[in-house]
Amino acid sequence: MIEARGLTKRYGDKLAVDGLTFDVRPGVVTGFLGPNGAGKSTTMRMVMGLDAPSAGGVTVNGRHYHDLPWPLHEVGALLEAKAIHPGRSARAHLQMLAQANRVPGRRVDELLELVGLTSVAGRRAGKFSLGMGQRLGIAAALLGDPDVLLFDEPVNGLDPDGIRWVRNLLKGLAHEGRTVFVSSHLMSEMALTADEVIIIGRGKLIAQRPVGDLLDQSALGFVRVRSPQMDRLVAALDAAGASVTVEDDGSASVRAMGAAAIGDLAADVHAVLHELSPQSASLEEAYMELTEDSIEYHGGQPVGAPAGGIR
Amino acid sequence: MTIAATSPVATVPRRQLPPGRYRLTDLMRSEWTKLRTVRSTMWTLGIMVVVGIGVSALATAETRAHWSTMPPPTRLGFNPVSTSLTPLFFAQLAIGVLGVLVMSAEYGTGTARATFAAAPRRVQVLLAKTAVFGVVALVVSEVTAFLSFFVGQAMLTAPARHATLATPGALRAVVGMGLYLCVISLLALGLGTILRHTAAGISVFVGVLLVLPLIARALPNSIYNSVLRFLPAQIGIVIITNSSRAHSFSVWVGFSVLCCYAVAALVIGGALLVSRDV
Ligand SMILES: Nc1ncnc2c1ncn2[C@@H]1O[C@H](COP(=O)(O)OP(=O)(O)OP(=O)(O)O)[C@@H](O)[C@H]1O
Ligand SMILES: [Mg+2]
Numbered sequence: 001m002i003e004a005r006g007l008t009k010r011y012g013d014k015l016a017v018d019g020l021t022f023d024v025r026p027g028v029v030t031g032f033l034g035p036n037g038a039g040k041s042t043t044m045r046m047v048m049g050l051d052a053p054s055a056g057g058v059t060v061n062g063r064h065y066h067d068l069p070w071p072l073h074e075v076g077a078l079l080e081a082k083a084i085h086p087g088r089s090a091r092a093h094l095q096m097l098a099q100a101n102r103v104p105g106r107r108v109d110e111l112l113e114l115v116g117l118t119s120v121a122g123r124r125a126g127k128f129s130l131g132m133g134q135r136l137g138i139a140a141a142l143l144g145d146p147d148v149l150l151f152d153e154p155v156n157g158l159d160p161d162g163i164r165w166v167r168n169l170l171k172g173l174a175h176e177g178r179t180v181f182v183s184s185h186l187m188s189e190m191a192l193t194a195d196e197v198i199i200i201g202r203g204k205l206i207a208q209r210p211v212g213d214l215l216d217q218s219a220l221g222f223v224r225v226r227s228p229q230m231d232r233l234v235a236a237l238d239a240a241g242a243s244v245t246v247e248d249d250g251s252a253s254v255r256a257m258g259a260a261a262i263g264d265l266a267a268d269v270h271a272v273l274h275e276l277s278p279q280s281a282s283l284e285e286a287y288m289e290l291t292e293d294s295i296e297y298h299g300g301q302p303v304g305a306p307a308g309g310i311r
Numbered sequence: 312m313t314i315a316a317t318s319p320v321a322t323v324p325r326r327q328l329p330p331g332r333y334r335l336t337d338l339m340r341s342e343w344t345k346l347r348t349v350r351s352t353m354w355t356l357g358i359m360v361v362v363g364i365g366v367s368a369l370a371t372a373e374t375r376a377h378w379s380t381m382p383p384p385t386r387l388g389f390n391p392v393s394t395s396l397t398p399l400f401f402a403q404l405a406i407g408v409l410g411v412l413v414m415s416a417e418y419g420t421g422t423a424r425a426t427f428a429a430a431p432r433r434v435q436v437l438l439a440k441t442a443v444f445g446v447v448a449l450v451v452s453e454v455t456a457f458l459s460f461f462v463g464q465a466m467l468t469a470p471a472r473h474a475t476l477a478t479p480g481a482l483r484a485v486v487g488m489g490l491y492l493c494v495i496s497l498l499a500l501g502l503g504t505i506l507r508h509t510a511a512g513i514s515v516f517v518g519v520l521l522v523l524p525l526i527a528r529a530l531p532n533s534i535y536n537s538v539l540r541f542l543p544a545q546i547g548i549v550i551i552t553n554s555s556r557a558h559s560f561s562v563w564v565g566f567s568v569l570c571c572y573a574v575a576a577l578v579i580g581g582a583l584l585v586s587r588d589v
Contacts, residue, residue, distance in 0.1 A: 049431045050424055050589040066431045069332030077428060083421040085349060092348035093425075100341035100429040102329045140425060 001026055001179055002047060002148060006056030009042050009203075016042045018203035019056065024181045026147070029174045031194030031211070032183040033287065035295045039203040040183040041080045044152050047181075048077050060148050072101040072144030078137040080152040086126025090117050090136050093125060094143060103144050111139040130157030138169070149173055151182040155189060167193050187287035199287070201294025214286045222253045223262055226275035233271040240265055251275065338430055338439035345422075346443060351412060356451045359405040360458065363398035367459035370397045371466040378471045391474040392481045395463020396488050396551040402455050403495050403520060403547065406448055410499030411512035413444050414580070418507040423589050433584040437504060441497060441577060448496040453489030460485045484553040487562060491550050494566070494573050495520075495543060501576025505583055520544050543569055 002024035009017040017039040024030045034040050045051040047058050049065030060068065060075050068074050084093050094108040112118045115135040120128070125136060134157055141149055151170070155163045170193055174180045184190050190197055191211060199206040207214075227233045234252055237244050242257035254262055259278050266273050346352050371394055378386070414437075417423035430436050460481075467473035474481045498519075503512040524544050527535050536558040539545050546565035549556055560568060 045424075045588075048424075048428050050427060052588060068431070070328050071333075071431060072429050073328050075428075079424055081421050081424070083423075083425040085345075085416065085420040085422050087349040087351065088345075089348065092344060096341045096344040096348070097425060097429050099344055100337055100426075101333050102337055 001062070002058065002060055002181060003062075004043070004047075004056070004058040007043065007046060007053055007058050008055040009039070009046060009051060010054040015203055017046070017053075020200065020203070020205050021056075022198050022205060022208050024179055024198070025196075026179040027174055027177050028195035029170050029180045029182060029193055031190035031197040032181060032200070033185065033187060033190055033197050033291075034183075034200040034206075035185060035291055037202075038185075038200045038291075038294070040185075040200065041152050042203075043200075044077065044079060044150050044181075044183065047150060048075070048079070050079075070101050070144070072097065072103060072146065074144070074146050075148045075150070076141035076144060076146040077150040078134070078141045078152060078154055079150075082133050082137070083140075084125045084133060084136060087124055089122050090125055090128070090139075091121040093136065094139060097140055097143055101144055107143055107145075111142055114142070115139045131159060131162050134158060134162075138166070146178075148179040149181065151180075153183055153185075155184070163189075187284045191283045199290055201291045204294070206290050206294065211283070214283060214290075221278070221280045222255045223257070223259045224275055224277045224279055225252045225254055225262060225266075225273065226250065227266065227271045227273050229269075229271040232269050233266055236265050236269045236271075237262065253279075333430060335435055335439055335442075338435055339443050341429075342436075342439045342443040346413070346447060349416075351416075352409065355405050355409045356447075359402050359451065360455050362405070363402050363455040363459050364462050366398040366401055367395050367463040368466055370394050371463040375467055375471045386472075389472060390552060390554075391464065391467055391472055392460070392478065392484050393552040395460050395467075395474075396456065396484060398455065398459045399488050399491070399547055399551050402452070402492055404517065406452060406492050406496040407499035407516045407520070408513055410444065410448070410496035411503035411506075411516055412509060413440055413500050414503035415507055415509040415512045419509050427589050434581045437577065437581050437584055441500060444500060445493060445497055449489065449493040452492035452496075453486070455492070456485045456488040459488075480553040483562065484551050487550040487553075487566065488547075490566065491547050491569065494569050495547070498543070498569070498573040498576050501573060501578075501580045504580025505576065540565070541568065543572065 004020050004022050007017055007020040008015070020039075020043060032040050032043070042051060046053050047060065047065065057064065065071065065075070088096075091108060091112065094111060095105070097103070098105060098108055109118070112121045115138055117132060117135055117139065120132065125133065128136065134154065138151075138154065141151070154166050154170075158166060170180050170182055174195070182190075182193065194211055196208070196210050197214065198208045225233065230246070230250070230252065234244050234246065237252075237254055237257065240257065240261075242262070243255045245253045245255075247253060259276055263273065263276055266276075371391075374389065374394060381389075417426055426436060427433055460476075464473045464475065476482045476485070499512070499516045502515050503509075506512045506515060520543060523542055527538050527542060530538070540559045545559055546569050549559050549565050550562055553562070555561060559565065
């Protein structure tokens with residue numbers, strides 16, 4: 001369980017994390033989403049006691065990180081940047097961490113095996129590929145068999161096979177009842193992995209909800225309606241408070257009213273329905289909609305493109 | 312690879328935590344592993360010993376070769392002990408660089424995040440580093456000092472004068488050189504902790520040893536004479552020449568001053584370690 005209360009981090013003038021309050025529960029994978037620079041990595045560093053909050057606080061299993069008697073046995077983390085000496089072997093890296101918290105030495109070999117690095121365990125980590133480094137980081141996170149796990153963009157640099165492996169690992173860890181907190185800026189990735197998402201933008205909380213609910217509440221979802229008696233139907237929908245847009249192809253896009261209610265209304269006014277199809281936004285669209293206002297670093301318009309011509 | 316069936320973490324029974332909390336000895340074990348598992352440690356310490364012996368052999372062989380043509384006053388002033396301990400000037404740079412690296416490499420490579428996540432009591436980490444690196448530095452420094460002495464004395468064959476450990480003050484000079492190197496390396500560790508940056512740490516360390524004496528020399532004589540004794544390099548010279556010098560502390564007073572520098576650097580480093588973000 002991770003509990004953040006009014007968590008705030010200021011770097012000079014810059015408010016990197018702005019009064020975040022959220023809970024990360026055990027037993028589910030909680031995705032941590034936000035555009036570049038939203039404050040995800042900063043938040044995770046504060047959870048780990050590496051950066052001190054400017055205001056507010058965060059606890060892990062009810063304690064401040066600093067007060068954990070055996071940190072690696074309680075919290076494991078794969079943070080954004082590599083945290084490995086390039087001159088040290090993978091085995092030595094895990095060994096020195098294990099010793100700091102009295103993790104039994106055999107765990108080192110078990111984890112090297114688990115992440116598939118046994119054959120290169122004696123090689124200097126500086127020679128590792130991005131993916132191998134990521135796997136070593138994951139092994140380090142799991143070393144103390146912790147209940148709470150943080151992963152900052154764990155699939156960075158992994159091939160499709162590796163991505164699937166991480167996805168299953170995260171789900172498996174949550175399934176065992178652990179708290180799994182994983183950041184990403186890709187909604188599509190979180191849609192496959194997370195049960196719940198916390199979305200932030202410019203350091204502020206935008207939403208915390210189950211992944212499934214993201215779609216329901218999106219204004220991008222609508223119901224497409226076709227009817228030979230379109231005029232009568234549109235008037236009735238309008239009167240009932242739905243927002244209706246008649247499209248060029250003669251169909252109508254109805255928002256703020258469900259398909260069932262539209263069907264009932266059509267029967268009331270004796271309109272024949274030729275189409276009644278709910279159109280849900282993609283998760284990616286729902287996410288973009290939520291974070292639209294808080295994207296700090298927009299890509300530039302291609303030179304010569306008409307303003308607003310590309311979305 | 313699926314992990315649903317074989318849980319990666321099922322091998323250790325849950326909640327079987329050791330009693331109490333992690334201790335300084337756990338961190339010392341970890342620091343010892345860190346120190347011996349990077350090549351730069353072995354290289355630096357190896358070079359320090361080997362080059363130390365080489366420098367001693369060169370310096371004494373040179374004296375031996377020119378002994379017969381030396382003017383009598385030079386012969387009279389010849390100090391076989393300090394000549395065999397000239398490697399001090401190189402060895403202090405080697406062990407100092409390593410001292411800086413013990414902390415700065417953590418930041419340079421990002422290992423600091425893993426280290427302080429495992430041990431959020433940061434001052435304890437610094438204590439563990441100081442203890443482990445201090446002992447290693449002391450052992451290697453004494454080995455360098457004694458080997459330099461013995462090799463140097465072996466080169467000083469008759470008619471050149473040579474010394475033995477029984478020569479008055481010789482043992483103190485040799486042991487003192489090892490102690491000096493150990494403490495200077497801890498001063499470097501303190502600088503590495505304060506600056507967190509390898510290049511900056513080494514620059515400041517080298518500046519203290521080599522540039523400060525030059526700056527001091529540029530000052531008016533009266534000031535020079537009163538600041539000279541406080542310079543670490545001068546304290547080192549007094550220790551190996553084993554003679555009282557003008558405008559200098561005596562051996563043990565100088566050594567105590569040096570210890571104060573190291574402690575001050577480590578205390579400031581520790582305070583910054585706690586107050587800064589990793
Ligand atoms: N040590 C620091 N000093 C100054 N500013 C910082 C520091 N760390 C982060 N920031 C700033 O705080 C903001 C949040 O950064 P952070 O790395 O937490 O974002 P993020 O959500 O992880 O982004 P990304 O998706 O790109 O990884 C950014 O504007 C960043 O420039
Ligand atoms: Mg980040």
